[in-house]
Amino acid sequence: MAHLIVSDVTLTFGGLQALTQVNLSIEPGFITSIIGPNGAGKTSLLNCVSGFYHPTKGEIQYGQRNLTHASPHQISSMGIARAFQNLELFRGLSVLDNLLLARHQNLQYSILHAIIYFGKTSRLEAENRTYVEKVINFMELEPYRKKMVGNLSYGVQKRVEVARALTLAPKLLLLDEPMAGMNIEEKEDIVRFILDLKKEWGTTVVLVEHDLGVVMDISDQIYVLDFGEVIGSGTPNDVASNPKVIEAYIGEE
Amino acid sequence: MNYFFQLVISGIVVGSIYALSGLGFVLIYKSSRVLNIAHGQIIAAGAFITYALTVWVDIPIYISFPMSMVLTFFLAMSVERVFLRRLIGEPIISVIMVTIGLMSILDGLIYLTPFGSENFSFPPFLPTTPISVAGVSVSWTQMVGVVITFTLIGAFSWFFKKSTVGISMRAVSDDQMASMSIGISVPRVFGLAWATAGLSAAAAGGIIGNITGLNFETLHAFGIIVFPVVILGGLDSILGAVVAGIIMGLVQQFASGYLDGNWGLSGTGEVMPYIILLVILLFKPHGLFGIHEIERV
Numbered sequence: 001m002a003h004l005i006v007s008d009v010t011l012t013f014g015g016l017q018a019l020t021q022v023n024l025s026i027e028p029g030f031i032t033s034i035i036g037p038n039g040a041g042k043t044s045l046l047n048c049v050s051g052f053y054h055p056t057k058g059e060i061q062y063g064q065r066n067l068t069h070a071s072p073h074q075i076s077s078m079g080i081a082r083a084f085q086n087l088e089l090f091r092g093l094s095v096l097d098n099l100l101l102a103r104h105q106n107l108q109y110s111i112l113h114a115i116i117y118f119g120k121t122s123r124l125e126a127e128n129r130t131y132v133e134k135v136i137n138f139m140e141l142e143p144y145r146k147k148m149v150g151n152l153s154y155g156v157q158k159r160v161e162v163a164r165a166l167t168l169a170p171k172l173l174l175l176d177e178p179m180a181g182m183n184i185e186e187k188e189d190i191v192r193f194i195l196d197l198k199k200e201w202g203t204t205v206v207l208v209e210h211d212l213g214v215v216m217d218i219s220d221q222i223y224v225l226d227f228g229e230v231i232g233s234g235t236p237n238d239v240a241s242n243p244k245v246i247e248a249y250i251g252e253e
Numbered sequence: 254m255n256y257f258f259q260l261v262i263s264g265i266v267v268g269s270i271y272a273l274s275g276l277g278f279v280l281i282y283k284s285s286r287v288l289n290i291a292h293g294q295i296i297a298a299g300a301f302i303t304y305a306l307t308v309w310v311d312i313p314i315y316i317s318f319p320m321s322m323v324l325t326f327f328l329a330m331s332v333e334r335v336f337l338r339r340l341i342g343e344p345i346i347s348v349i350m351v352t353i354g355l356m357s358i359l360d361g362l363i364y365l366t367p368f369g370s371e372n373f374s375f376p377p378f379l380p381t382t383p384i385s386v387a388g389v390s391v392s393w394t395q396m397v398g399v400v401i402t403f404t405l406i407g408a409f410s411w412f413f414k415k416s417t418v419g420i421s422m423r424a425v426s427d428d429q430m431a432s433m434s435i436g437i438s439v440p441r442v443f444g445l446a447w448a449t450a451g452l453s454a455a456a457a458g459g460i461i462g463n464i465t466g467l468n469f470e471t472l473h474a475f476g477i478i479v480f481p482v483v484i485l486g487g488l489d490s491i492l493g494a495v496v497a498g499i500i501m502g503l504v505q506q507f508a509s510g511y512l513d514g515n516w517g518l519s520g521t522g523e524v525m526p527y528i529i530l531l532v533i534l535l536f537k538p539h540g541l542f543g544i545h546e547i548e549r550v
Binding site: 050051052072073074076077081082084088089090091092101102104141164165167 | 417424434501
């Protein structure tokens with residue numbers, strides 16, 4: 001499995017330094033969390049990895065491939081999927097259609113096959129549907145399968161967002177605050193999904209999250225960002241005892 | 254009564270061409286939310302390419318017509334690639350300003366060619382005696398024009414509803430971020446939207462040229478009437494463009510057929526579409542088939 005390596009990434013917008021020489025090494029099969037106060041550059045970092053921004057300096061390497069200048073659709077085809085902090089769903093479609101649409105981009109059949117339909121096309125469509133159903137079961141979205149996404153509650157929409165990323169069968173999943181604005185039960189559900197994902201599917205997860213309790217409980221590895229710089233990294237215990245991190249979170253004594 | 258039916262027929266003929274002209278506009282708006290002000294110029298370019306191929310190069314029309322559609326497909330695609338690709342992510346208003354500039358440039362270029370000032374007419378390739386049924390007559394060119402128009406509109410609707418590229422276009426128009434994250438290339442979709450718009454524009458141009466003859470001023474006016482048509486139809490609906498196109502065609506024909514010459518009126522055909530547009534927008538501000546977005550806060 002591929003290793004994601006971010007080396008010396010700097011991102012500037014005009015005079016604003018969003019990221020300064022960030023180095024990350026994301027181990028395959030791990031849950032890696034990125035934490036930090038608001039405006040620390042966590043989402044900017046995810047945007048660089050998923051191709052929405054391109055670093056001003058530095059390199060991003062995924063396995064053998066260089067992601068530094070790749071565009072979002074190329075990155076998604078390499079097996080890196082992303083769930084957004086602010087929901088980016090097709091609100092007018094049902095949950096099922098949202099997921100099928102994500103799957104659709106991988107369909108490889110010609111227009112001739114599509115017209116004949118039987119054979120290759122129907123087999124591929126059936127495989128897609130089976131895969132989508134697997135994701136729906138996994139994310140426990142069965143009751144909402146045919147409901148229009150725009151009408152679902154916020155918590156469920158967040159789950160659909162994660163499900164859509166999963167439909168792409170990613171090797172590496174980037175989750176941007178998947179628990180923001182949720183109540184305790186909804187948070188516990190998401191935590192359970194993330195842990196199962198690691199255990200059953202072997203997916204590498206990068207998690208950006210504010211809830212420190214959750215992060216400390218489930219992460220294998222944590223990076224702490226503050227003002228665009230990595231101020232600490234390591235296991236949850238290392239990070240919790242790092243004086244710089246305590247300073248950023250609680251302030252100086 | 255015959256006069257009435259005659260007006261209905263010519264209204265439908267003109268209206269279906271409005272619909273086809275509006276289609277290209279809708280395709281671009283639907284995928285990128287850009288109003289392409291230069292659409293009339295692309296229609297004119299398509300029409301002139303068809304003429305040049307048919308008359309100057311002397312290719313039979315049933316080959317030159319699809320050929321000019323293909324050429325205009327690539328013309329529109331390169332316009333997008335050169336002028337609009339770098340504006341992705343910029344405010345929509347800047348992009349619209351660029352299409353205004355594009356309109357002026359294309360206008361200027363067309364004025365440099367012989368097409369800018371003279372009238373041209375296609376050599377007739379269909380029987381010239383009109384078909385007449387119960388005193389109402391339709392010319393063969395009009396018949397064939399309408400049939401081609403509706404075939405193309407049908408093909409485009411199918412393309413948009415069912416094909417992978419069409420579905421990607423709709424996905425991009427709904428949510429660009431989400432589309433990118435599921436592996437759709439947004440620049441490619443925009444390029445294809447422009448290209449298919451060029452394709453339909455060339456068809457519209459070729460049909461207008463065959464029915465009414467070619468004159469840049471007329472084609473220019475056509476490009477402008479596309480606006481009330483697509484606004485009435487709701488800007489992003491293909492069905493809307495068809496219905497609104499035919500309504501506008503009928504309104505225009507009835508106005509000039511019944512109002513002109515009475516009470517000292519003239520040129521009502523040009524004004525009436527806008528009056529109808531204003532009245533309908535009073536009651537349906539999103540157009541007849543436009544999407545009414547409700548923002549949940």
